[in-house]
């Protein structure tokens with residue numbers, strides 16, 4: 001069962017807006033968007049290319065300032081005005097991007113990638129043995145063998161191993177919110193199913209909220225509690241997956257759905273030959 005009962009709102013946005021450029025060159029990439037994310041909720045943000053999904057994600061992550069509007073974190077206005085406060089915020093909010101290779105510093109071996117996570121968690125004081133156990137656990141969560149990888153550089157891993165390492169990192173960091181910006185669009189069906197499966201398992205394990213950013217409305221329907229549909233910076237549809245996708249109100253959503261003939265077909269991981 002993917003859908004669970006929603007819990008309290010811990011991150012919300014009110015009138016979130018981002019403009020780029022001035023005068024005739026002004027683009028309103030995200031226009032007056034409101035959102036509420038709950039613990040353990042799976043949210044999809046769906047829209048065509050250029051609809052403002054990544055810009056919204058960057059504002060949520062605190063990587064891009066808002067032009068207007070406000071974001072509240074755990075019931076208070078979000079404060080990321082100093083480096084220390086930003087660091088604290090990023091202990092709670094993490095992202096994975098399309099290209100796993102961009103996540104890692106190429107000069108860091110796998111063990112130092114994972115050791116960094118332990119440090120970020122404020123657990124630098126643990127003994128070498130305890131650190132080793134933690135790294136081993138995170139690797140076995142994603143079916144990797146730490147002993148085989150620890151001394152390798154990221155470029156020595158396969159794409160699949162890299163994706164798994166990215167999830168092992170999230171397993172260690174245990175963020176409250178994970179934003180996955182089209183994490184599966186570049187990879188084959190097998191790795192895609194495995195990664196989704198692992199992220200869902202992680203959601204169950206640590207009550208993580210996941211925001212999937214995708215243009216795949218079929219995937220959004222299958223996986224989400226709540227769906228936001230964006231068109232040119234505006235949220236034109238918002239509701240449960242059933243409301244937003246099976247009973248859409250906006251013409252834009254209806255048009256997106258018409259382009260996807262197989263929307264009612266459930267995803268079946270067991271059919272994917274790996």
Ligand SMILES: Nc1ncnc2c1ncn2[C@@H]1O[C@H](COP(=O)(O)OP(=O)(O)O)[C@@H](O)[C@H]1O
Nearest residue numbers: 020027029047048049050051052053054055056
């Ligand atoms: N740094 C930037 N400078 C100027 N325009 C930008 C910048 N980033 C995004 N945009 C514009 O904002 C709009 C939304 O982009 P984006 O958020 O990347 O959309 P999506 O992720 O949905 O494809 C686009 O028109 C894009 O050209």
Ligand SMILES: [Mg+2]
Nearest residue numbers: 053054055181
């Ligand atoms: Mg994007």
